[in-house]
Amino acid sequence: MSTITIREALNQALREELARDETVFLMGEEVAEYDGAYKVTKGLLHEFGSKRVIDTPITELGFAGLGVGAAMAGLRPVIEFMTFNFSILATDQIINSAAKMLYMSGGQFKIPIVFRGPGGSAFQVSSQHSQALESWYAYFPGLKVVMPSTPADAKGLLKSSIRDDDPVIFIEQERMYGNKGEVPDDPDFTVPLGVADVKREGKDVTIVARSLMVPLALKAAETLEQQGVSCEVIDPRTIRPLDIDTIVESVKKTNRVVIAEESHPHFGVSAEISAEIMERAFDYLDAPVKRVSGADVPMPYAKNLENLAIPDVNRIVAAVREVAYLD
Amino acid sequence: MATKVIMPKLSPTMEEGQISRWLKKEGDKVSMGEPLAEIDTDKATMEMQALGNGVLRKILINEGQSAPLGQLIAVIAEPDEDIASVLSEAPASQPQEQKKQEQAPAPEQPQAQPQPQAKAAAATGAVPSRVDNGRQPQPAAISDSGRVIVSPLAARMAAEAGIDLRSLQGSGPGGRIIKKDIEAALTQPKPAPAAPAYPRIVETTRFQQAGASAYRDEPATQIRQTIAKRLVTSLGPVPHFFLTTDIEMDRAAEMRRGINALDPDLKISINDVIIKVTAAALIQHPEVNASFQEKFVRYYEHADIGVAVAIEDGLITPVVRAADQKSLSQIAAEVRELAERARSKRLKPEEYTGATFSISNLGMFGIDEFTAVINPPEGAILAVGAMTPKPVVRDNEIVIRQIMRVTMSCDHRVIDGATGAKFLQTFKKILENPLYLVV
Numbered sequence: 001m002s003t004i005t006i007r008e009a010l011n012q013a014l015r016e017e018l019a020r021d022e023t024v025f026l027m028g029e030e031v032a033e034y035d036g037a038y039k040v041t042k043g044l045l046h047e048f049g050s051k052r053v054i055d056t057p058i059t060e061l062g063f064a065g066l067g068v069g070a071a072m073a074g075l076r077p078v079i080e081f082m083t084f085n086f087s088i089l090a091t092d093q094i095i096n097s098a099a100k101m102l103y104m105s106g107g108q109f110k111i112p113i114v115f116r117g118p119g120g121s122a123f124q125v126s127s128q129h130s131q132a133l134e135s136w137y138a139y140f141p142g143l144k145v146v147m148p149s150t151p152a153d154a155k156g157l158l159k160s161s162i163r164d165d166d167p168v169i170f171i172e173q174e175r176m177y178g179n180k181g182e183v184p185d186d187p188d189f190t191v192p193l194g195v196a197d198v199k200r201e202g203k204d205v206t207i208v209a210r211s212l213m214v215p216l217a218l219k220a221a222e223t224l225e226q227q228g229v230s231c232e233v234i235d236p237r238t239i240r241p242l243d244i245d246t247i248v249e250s251v252k253k254t255n256r257v258v259i260a261e262e263s264h265p266h267f268g269v270s271a272e273i274s275a276e277i278m279e280r281a282f283d284y285l286d287a288p289v290k291r292v293s294g295a296d297v298p299m300p301y302a303k304n305l306e307n308l309a310i311p312d313v314n315r316i317v318a319a320v321r322e323v324a325y326l327d
Numbered sequence: 328m329a330t331k332v333i334m335p336k337l338s339p340t341m342e343e344g345q346i347s348r349w350l351k352k353e354g355d356k357v358s359m360g361e362p363l364a365e366i367d368t369d370k371a372t373m374e375m376q377a378l379g380n381g382v383l384r385k386i387l388i389n390e391g392q393s394a395p396l397g398q399l400i401a402v403i404a405e406p407d408e409d410i411a412s413v414l415s416e417a418p419a420s421q422p423q424e425q426k427k428q429e430q431a432p433a434p435e436q437p438q439a440q441p442q443p444q445a446k447a448a449a450a451t452g453a454v455p456s457r458v459d460n461g462r463q464p465q466p467a468a469i470s471d472s473g474r475v476i477v478s479p480l481a482a483r484m485a486a487e488a489g490i491d492l493r494s495l496q497g498s499g500p501g502g503r504i505i506k507k508d509i510e511a512a513l514t515q516p517k518p519a520p521a522a523p524a525y526p527r528i529v530e531t532t533r534f535q536q537a538g539a540s541a542y543r544d545e546p547a548t549q550i551r552q553t554i555a556k557r558l559v560t561s562l563g564p565v566p567h568f569f570l571t572t573d574i575e576m577d578r579a580a581e582m583r584r585g586i587n588a589l590d591p592d593l594k595i596s597i598n599d600v601i602i603k604v605t606a607a608a609l610i611q612h613p614e615v616n617a618s619f620q621e622k623f624v625r626y627y628e629h630a631d632i633g634v635a636v637a638i639e640d641g642l643i644t645p646v647v648r649a650a651d652q653k654s655l656s657q658i659a660a661e662v663r664e665l666a667e668r669a670r671s672k673r674l675k676p677e678e679y680t681g682a683t684f685s686i687s688n689l690g691m692f693g694i695d696e697f698t699a700v701i702n703p704p705e706g707a708i709l710a711v712g713a714m715t716p717k718p719v720v721r722d723n724e725i726v727i728r729q730i731m732r733v734t735m736s737c738d739h740r741v742i743d744g745a746t747g748a749k750f751l752q753t754f755k756k757i758l759e760n761p762l763y764l765v766v
Contacts, residue, residue: 255480255506282479283479283480283482283483284479284480284483285478285479285480286478286479286480286481286505286506287478287499287505325498325499325500325505325507
């Protein structure tokens with residue numbers, strides 16, 4: 001085990017997969033000469049050369065389409081969006097081409113492509129550069145959506161995503177690149193897609209959290225433990241396919257659920273998880289499922305308002321106390 | 328609004344109840360808390376109280392008939408209230424429903440010019456809502472709208488345990504009944520009012536076929552069914568083995584005579600001495616004062632001794648709690664009092680459950696020796712035979728001694744042969760030399 005940042009873990013995953021399979025290549029804005037806007041691709045141009053690590057113009061729809069074509073032709077592209085905010089420009093290629101090609105070609109063209117980059121809330125970059133888009137992509141059949149919360153998960157899940165034969169949306173949380181954690185040294189270490197991880201075991205309330213909310217949920221669980229409430233924290237890690245079985249098993253044990261997310265509350269991932277819990281574990285619920293979501297407004301620029309728009313530890317604690325009938 | 332009377336859970340093992348006696352007739356006024364009926368559970372006859380005010384409009388289960396937990400057995404309502412919708416939820420097999428409905432004195436069809444009260448009742452939700460997925464509907468009475476507010480989990484737990492949701496106070500927001508409330512209701516046994524036992528009216532039928540012996544069929548009583556169920560769960564999954572020994576009782580008998588001579592009111596029996604000695608031996612052998620609980624073995628700190636008492640239609644084992652800490656006179660008084668109430672069926676559930684070890688004594692019937700069936704989850708039971716003078720060899724001479732033969736049945740899952748034998752050795756040593764009790 002070595003303790004590294006999520007940024008370094010992602011860099012290791014890319015390096016190892018570039019070395020392991022020569023059909024893998026990176027493409028995106030500033031990924032080569034500048035080492036990536038967030039330095040995730042640091043040193044890779046030098047190591048693997050300009051045929052494997054390619055800078056593009058500011059043309060998201062264009063290079064996303066190039067990637068889909070390369071995948072159809074047998075390569076395994078890793079397309080970096082400088083942030084997922086800019087992936088909005090490329091959605092025609094992602095949704096109408098990448099997600100649907102296997103289906104529309106009757107299984108003739110698999111699309112082993114990864115679209116990756118930072119997403120979620122960032123620090124004071126306002127409405128257009130600070131938003132969570134996972135529910136958009138998770139909506140479409142044909143796409144897989146992955147959101148790691150630890151360095152080990154980031155590395156293991158990115159390697160699995162590159163090796164996967166379906167298009168994967170891989171969303172790295174912009175505020176979490178510097179988070180440190182232990183990562184196995186084994187170069188064959190991977191984390192399977194579609195498998196949730198119980199980050200903390202507990203018996204009174206289940207907290208389902210992903211990405212930025214995982215460390216907050218774990219902190220909330222610590223606070224609540226001192227108040228006599230035992231929380232189980234589950235990180236789905238993959239939003240689609242969603243490991244609902246692990247969540248339902250936990251709910252059957254705890255009878256109460258809080259779902260924490262930084263995205264907007266309406267029509268989102270928590271709404272889907274909540275509906276599935278209701279369908280599969282209705283008779284086990286002792287309280288309504290409680291959601292803790294980002295505010296239903298575009299992300300404010302002002303620091304004080306930004307803080308209010310994103311869930312924090314106190315809001316998760318309050319939600320848990322509410323479903324546990326403590327207040 | 329109408330109050331549905333359902334078969335309540337009156338003992339921890341009760342699955343159905345038999346109406347022993349209705350204390351109110353159809354048409355009688357009843358108020359909340361008043362005794363409504365006596366119900367024969369599997370262990371005792373208990374009183375059921377009314378949970379609503381009004382008139383006992385309909386009896387659906389007659390005296391001598393049984394109903395499973397949670398089944399609608401009667402309806403309390405205003406004299407002129409429409410109870411047709413409530414009755415429509417009763418199982419079709421209930422007796423005389425049709426006939427009685429026709430005889431009912433009050434108008435029950437909503438078309439028949441509803442009275443103001445009936446209108447008000449309808450407005451507040453006289454039609455009870457189903458809260459448990461179409462299983463036996465639970466009565467509704469909690470919220471202003473007449474609905475029981477209950478979490479899905481709590482509703483399911485209540486349905487499984489046969490708990491009347493209406494009898495609970497919800498502790499969640501808006502009075503919602505939640506898991507905690509059901510758990511509290513489950514751990515709090517219902518108070519068992521001391522109801523006198525009434526002789527049961529039993530339908531018996533005689534049969535005679537040519538060449539074969541005559542026989543008669545009597546409906547199996549609740550207690551007989553429970554005994555059958557309990558014993559099958561015992562000899563089936565519980566691997567018994569048996570240890571027998573003879574005990575010279577002369578000194579114990581002499582001690583008993585001596586104590587009773589001091590104070591004739593004490594009335595200590597040999598069985599009381601056996602209970603005291605058993606408790607003392609159990610404390611010395613905690614591995615026998617134990618219970619096999621599938622995933623773990625439970626060892627008890629005190630010797631709670633179950634004493635089998637024969638009653639009119641079966642047997643019951645009232646428990647002398649912490650017999651190891653009680654004096655002979657306390658044990659004697661307690662056993663007398665418990666046996667007395669057992670025979671008149673006035674024991675509370677907590678008084679005949681949860682022993683750690685049991686004693687069955689058939690000495691008074693002249694039985695020399697027998698084997699007893701373990702009452703799970705206890706680990707063992709001691710079967711005590713009659714004390715009789717027998718010739719025995721002592722110091723190469725034949726002498727007469729009071730000999731009592733005991734056989735211990737052990738659950739081999741928790742007690743092994745040598746473990747049981749060592750316990751019995753201690754038991755024999757103390758009983759043959761009761762001075763050990765004061766050492």
